[in-house]
Amino acid sequence: MGPAACRRALMSRSTAARAVVQTPFEATAARVRRPLPLADLDIAPENLRAGEPPDDDIPLLADTLFAAGQLQPITVRPGRRKERAWMALDGRRRLLALRLLAEQGRIDDGFEVDAFVETDPARQAAAVVLTNTATPVHIADVIAAIGRMLKSRLAVPVIARALGHAELDIKRLAALSALPEAALDALRLGRLTLRQLRLLARLPDRDGQTALASAARDGQGFPEWRITEALDGARVHATDARCSLVRLDAYTATGGRLETDLFGERPPVLLDPAHLTHLWTTRVEAIAAVFAAEGLEVRVTAGLEPRLPDGLETPGYVYGGQMPTEAMARYREAREAQAAAAVTVADRLAEGGDTEVEDAAIIALIRASLATDRIALGGRAITHLVLRPALRTGVQVETWAPVAPAVAPDPEAGADAVDPAPEVAPVFAAPRAPAPAPEIEGVGHALHALRTEVATRGLIRALADDPRTALTALIARLFAMVARRGEGVRSQAALAITAQVFNPSGGRVIPALDGDVRQRLDDRRAAWEASGLTLIRWVHGLGDTDRLALLAELVALSLDLREGRTREIRGAARSEAAELAALSGADLARHWTPDAAFLTPHPKRLLLGMLAAMDEAQAQDAALGKADLVARVEAAAAARRWAPAALSWSAGAAGDPPDDGLDGGSDAGDDDREDDAGRAPGEVEDEATGGDEDPAGLAEDPEGGADRRGQPDDDGAGAFVVTAAGEAALAAASAARSGDPGGGVRAGPTGRQAGKEGRGGVRRNGGDRLLQPPGSQGD
Numbered sequence: 001m002g003p004a005a006c007r008r009a010l011m012s013r014s015t016a017a018r019a020v021v022q023t024p025f026e027a028t029a030a031r032v033r034r035p036l037p038l039a040d041l042d043i044a045p046e047n048l049r050a051g052e053p054p055d056d057d058i059p060l061l062a063d064t065l066f067a068a069g070q071l072q073p074i075t076v077r078p079g080r081r082k083e084r085a086w087m088a089l090d091g092r093r094r095l096l097a098l099r100l101l102a103e104q105g106r107i108d109d110g111f112e113v114d115a116f117v118e119t120d121p122a123r124q125a126a127a128v129v130l131t132n133t134a135t136p137v138h139i140a141d142v143i144a145a146i147g148r149m150l151k152s153r154l155a156v157p158v159i160a161r162a163l164g165h166a167e168l169d170i171k172r173l174a175a176l177s178a179l180p181e182a183a184l185d186a187l188r189l190g191r192l193t194l195r196q197l198r199l200l201a202r203l204p205d206r207d208g209q210t211a212l213a214s215a216a217r218d219g220q221g222f223p224e225w226r227i228t229e230a231l232d233g234a235r236v237h238a239t240d241a242r243c244s245l246v247r248l249d250a251y252t253a254t255g256g257r258l259e260t261d262l263f264g265e266r267p268p269v270l271l272d273p274a275h276l277t278h279l280w281t282t283r284v285e286a287i288a289a290v291f292a293a294e295g296l297e298v299r300v301t302a303g304l305e306p307r308l309p310d311g312l313e314t315p316g317y318v319y320g321g322q323m324p325t326e327a328m329a330r331y332r333e334a335r336e337a338q339a340a341a342a343v344t345v346a347d348r349l350a351e352g353g354d355t356e357v358e359d360a361a362i363i364a365l366i367r368a369s370l371a372t373d374r375i376a377l378g379g380r381a382i383t384h385l386v387l388r389p390a391l392r393t394g395v396q397v398e399t400w401a402p403v404a405p406a407v408a409p410d411p412e413a414g415a416d417a418v419d420p421a422p423e424v425a426p427v428f429a430a431p432r433a434p435a436p437a438p439e440i441e442g443v444g445h446a447l448h449a450l451r452t453e454v455a456t457r458g459l460i461r462a463l464a465d466d467p468r469t470a471l472t473a474l475i476a477r478l479f480a481m482v483a484r485r486g487e488g489v490r491s492q493a494a495l496a497i498t499a500q501v502f503n504p505s506g507g508r509v510i511p512a513l514d515g516d517v518r519q520r521l522d523d524r525r526a527a528w529e530a531s532g533l534t535l536i537r538w539v540h541g542l543g544d545t546d547r548l549a550l551l552a553e554l555v556a557l558s559l560d561l562r563e564g565r566t567r568e569i570r571g572a573a574r575s576e577a578a579e580l581a582a583l584s585g586a587d588l589a590r591h592w593t594p595d596a597a598f599l600t601p602h603p604k605r606l607l608l609g610m611l612a613a614m615d616e617a618q619a620q621d622a623a624l625g626k627a628d629l630v631a632r633v634e635a636a637a638a639a640r641r642w643a644p645a646a647l648s649w650s651a652g653a654a655g656d657p658p659d660d661g662l663d664g665g666s667d668a669g670d671d672d673r674e675d676d677a678g679r680a681p682g683e684v685e686d687e688a689t690g691g692d693e694d695p696a697g698l699a700e701d702p703e704g705g706a707d708r709r710g711q712p713d714d715d716g717a718g719a720f721v722v723t724a725a726g727e728a729a730l731a732a733a734s735a736a737r738s739g740d741p742g743g744g745v746r747a748g749p750t751g752r753q754a755g756k757e758g759r760g761g762v763r764r765n766g767g768d769r770l771l772q773p774p775g776s777q778g779d
Helices: 003-020 024-029 058-068 092-103 121-130 139-151 156-163 167-177 181-188 194-201 206-217 224-232 248-253 273-292 325-351 355-376 445-464 467-483 511-531 535-541 544-557 571-584 604-613 619-623 626-640 681-689 724-736 751-758
Strands: 032-037 041-043 074-078 086-090 112-117 297-300 384-390 394-402 762-765 768-771
Touching: 041 092, 058 092, 058 156, 074 121, 086 092, 086 112, 086 121, 139 156, 139 167, 139 181, 156 167, 167 194, 181 194, 181 206, 194 206, 194 224, 248 273, 273 297, 273 355, 273 384, 273 394, 325 355, 355 384, 355 394, 445 467, 445 511, 445 544, 445 571, 467 544, 467 571, 511 535, 511 544, 604 619, 604 626
Parallel strands: 041 086, 074 112, 297 384
Antiparallel strands: 032 112, 074 086, 384 394, 762 768
16 A cells, blocks of 8 residues: 555544544534423432522513423433432423422423433533523613514513513513613613612603713712602602592592502602692591681691781790699690590501591590690680691691780889799709819820820720620710700701711821721721612611621711810710720720820920839930930830820729829929929920920910929829939939029020010910910919
């Protein structure tokens, strides 16, 4: 055999080999497809959803299969051992729907199911995975498909029968398919919800629909309130107050027209509001005739204000203390009877029974209102009665009486006659918890503001970590605002509760304290925005633990205990802070210790006092510069997990006289604490080392122009013990400046002395301006 013949033989053998081995595509084309009896089919145990119960959409799928037939075959394998003849690997829901049809008697057990039979184990495994890897159809694609069907001149009933859906569902999808393409694009992108799409479909203006849909698609938001206002403008819905006495069936039976919402989400619209007013007025006038026969002037109105004579007044709600005790008791009893009558009317109207029974309950309510208002008017006779629509009770009652005449003075009474004082109920004084005493001795406004700001941030962290105490604080605040009639600002929200995040001007967020809480809220905000839910739905869907934690974080960040000036001590706030700190077990040092930003504004003598409070005082500390001393205090506080007691909001600690550690607790006289120039030892050390004790002026006396020498500073760090090493350091510092008999005044004033000489009549204290006579030191 020649070379060419050999090559031809080899090629023919390789071609034959390739023909024997099927490719996956060839195997797919050769799949066995056959009809199988429904009674011989069951769900294979390896199906990923074999053990799940039928979902709620199985009846709808059954209707679709019955109307349109089986469009897609299921995949089965031969049964094993005690299994049925054929086991479904793919098509579980279709099999369940067919079984439902058999149970309903619409098909029998011999119904032939279109199926692919797989005998290869690898292909059986692939069929099992197939049921879990299908891409779901987006609702926007379904809406677009309905629109294409309508354009092909298919009627809604035909589409409904073909798909097995109710005609109402197809009508709703058809209404959505008429929206601009931008609306469906926004729905696919997740920038419009299906509810918002339905709201947009209610707008009659095509151009307005396009503009709003395009803005939403481009990420500019969707103003639902604009559409709601456009739909509700000058329209009367079934939720109107007049409908409480005029039922919709009576309205339509007498010729009133009604427009229902296609999507069933909004109340019906009454197209004849004048007819509704006529029906309501007719019924209420029959009730008013009862009181007109008793001599009252009755006005029935469903819209405009009635015209009343001049010289009338209506009683408002009477608060405690506005009437004598006996009259107040009778008024409260009458109010309870009025409230009970209102509940009776609401129940009768909700039952929808006999109108005569309802009218009798309304008459009883009006009589109870008259009795209550007579007591509020001090027993004066009521002459006019106004009845308006009310959603809950059918009518709203307003009573009017002549204004009480002014009492003329008695001419026979002497000039010294004194009118008897009216009985006034005693004012209730709420008990207050012990408040931590403010530590302001030797502390300027700015330093005091800094301390209270940091203390607030520490309590924010403690409150955020204790939901139970945060809930207590919120309930107490709401009780004070609502039950005790506190003043508040009205907002556009449903709940008239206002909150403001603690964020003082010029302050800094401390990462370990309020910064941690703010980060938690940022994470929750991102989770809400990603959920696509309304805020109420998202919060309601949280678990109890998460919801309480969120409440604690929100309440904590509304905490504000900062005091901007030493003369603006907030006693009530301090009392509440002490209670909250005790309840939550607040421990500032657990999360934060003084850092450089907090310590730098403190003068050196306060920093030395902090070291003494930590038992870290050393003889060489007095010779350190300000920056080195700050670093030393910061390191010592971090090592000991220590924070100044002034930041703790502890009422117990504040009960003792505060000490900054320099002179409180020492029995030495003023001569031991001040040098000849009237300076405290801390200042001597500053000048001896060339440091500035307080470059920002934060430790100035809040009332005078200079420091309060020899007074205990309110650092709360504990007493500063003057040791032998400390006295040696003071002696060395004094010797170093012994050549300055004027008390250390240098050529060219510096530091605090410069502040004394250069202030004149105006001085700055923590950013505030105080006018003083020239030359006054304010000590």
